[in-house]
Amino acid sequence: MRGSRITRLFRTRPMTHETPYEADTSRRRPTVLKALVFIVLMGLVIAGLLAAATLLRSEEGPKIAIAEPEPLAVSVIPVEYLTELDIDELFTGIAEARRTSRLGFQTGGRIERIDVRVGDRVKAGQTIARLDTRGLGAQLASSQAVVEEARSAHQLALDTADRQRQLQAQGHISQQRVDEVVSQAATAMARVDAAKAQADTIRVQIDLASITAPYDGMIVSRFADEGAIAGPGQAILELVEGGALEARIGVSARVVSELVPGDIYTLEAETGPVDAPLRSVTGVVDPSQRTVAAIFDIPETTGVPAGSIVRLKMERKLEEKGFWVPLKALASANRGMWTVYAVVGEGEDESWRAQPRLVEMVYPAGERAFVRGPLEAGDRIIVDGLQRVTPGARVVPREVQRAEAASGG
Structure with missing residues (x-):
């Protein structure tokens, strides 16, 4: 085992x-x-x-040479400072008719006729349109019949009262009976007055079935034609008052104290200069426009059409240190500021560089603007080709370029 x-x-x-x-x-x-x-x-x-890194860091390694672009030729202007400035401020308004109305019928109905067209001149009180008044005419005829009936009843009551007085003088009737008859005559007279008032009401309706010109003027609009059904208060025609016009111009609050009602001021209209008296100044600032309305009367002889633009020129002295530049020399910047490019010389070789400078616009006027900013008197500002200029770019003023070419340098 x-x-x-x-x-x-x-x-x-x-x-x-x-x-x-x-x-x-x-x-x-x-x-x-x-x-x-x-x-x-x-x-x-x-x-x-490590060998590759050493090769890249080596000063003896291969390098790519990039040639700097040729300087850009630019036009420049020198900075010239001003301590105050006389400027013209323009305030704009519209020349308007003193009264303008849209006319219509108080009651409705079918328009029977319109007697005017656009551009027609009318006189005060002239009938210019009318409604179909056949229905009102029938009502007036009926009211006239009621008036005649009431008069007949009243006359009968008067005759009855005279007879009752005679019987009462003979002792045949009582005084009570005479008083009753006299009261019936007074009631009949009241019925006559009521019937006449009804007839007068219909006559007024017939009168209101027509349009009459409230003042002299011109028809500028027509909103309906014959056969149309006009509603109560519906505008049928527009009427502009003829004659003198008024210009309502909004001005700044600081120049209100310089305006004197009654004085003559020259307004610039589309037809040329117009001498217009100042009627009034409202003295209330419009919350939407932040201006005060000044109303000028424009004489009819000036020929200024209604609805045209008019301007008020006011001279003002601006105490502000600054300088003028063309608008094309300004480039937009942030927060409401603007940029100009100053030409600055650098180095012993006098190479020129474009350097941006921020400026603030004080007052624009047409194709130029009054500005202020960190520039010295005599500094050169580029005034053209800003779309090609970048900060620090090499530039050369054309004046310098031409001078060098002339000297053969």
């Missing part, structure tokens, strides 16, 4: 000539070789990167 067990043990684990250490070493040898190869490769990669 024991011998057989030992035999099985030796069969299960065969004998080998390698020691345990040698066996383990043989298994680890491929892994170590792979690690050594990886380390060598990483060292080569790092060495290559």
Whole structure:
């Protein structure tokens, strides 16, 4: 038993000539070789990167030379400072007719006729349109008949009262009977007055069925034609008063004290200068326009058409240090500021550079503006070609360029 067990043990684990250490070493040898190869490769990669970095940092490495562009020829003007400025302020208004009315019928109905067209001149009181009044005419005839009937009844009541007074004087009837007859006569008279009032009401309606011109003027609009049904108050014609016009011009509050009612001022109209007396100044600031209305009377002889634009010119002295520049010399900047480009000489070779300067616009006038900013008197400002100018760009004033060309430099 024991011998057989030992035999099985030796069969299960065969004998080998390698020691345990040698066996383990043989298994680890491929892994170590792979690690050594990886380390060598990483060292080569790092060495290559360091060599490339050294080459890039070397002052003796290759460089690309970029030629600076030729200076840009520009036109310039010198800065000339002023301590005060006389300016003309223009205030705009419209020459309007004193009265304008849209005319219509008080009551509705079918339009029978319109006697005027656009552009016709009318006189005050002239009938210019009328409704069909046949229905009102029939009502008036009926009211007239009622009036006649009431008058007849009243006359009968008066005659009866006279006879009753005679009988009462003879003692045939009592005073009570006479008083009753007199009261009936008074009632009949009241019926006559009521019938007459009804007839007068219809006559008024007939009168209101026509449109009459309230003043002399011109028809400028016509909104309906014959045969149309007009509603109560519907505009049929528009009338503009003829004769003198008035100009309502909004002025700033600071010049109100300089305006004197009754004085003559020269207004600039589309037809030329117009001498117009100042009628009044409202003295109230319009909240939407922030201006005060000044009303001028424009004589009819001036020929200024209604609806045309008129302007009032006021001279004002502006005490502000600044200088004039053309509008084309300004480029927009932030927060309401503007930019101008000053030409600055740098270095011994007198190379010129464009340097931006922020300025504030004080007063615009046509094609130029009065500005203030950090520039010295005599500084040169570029006045053309700003779309091609960038901060720091090389420029050369055309005056300098021409002088060098003339001298052969």
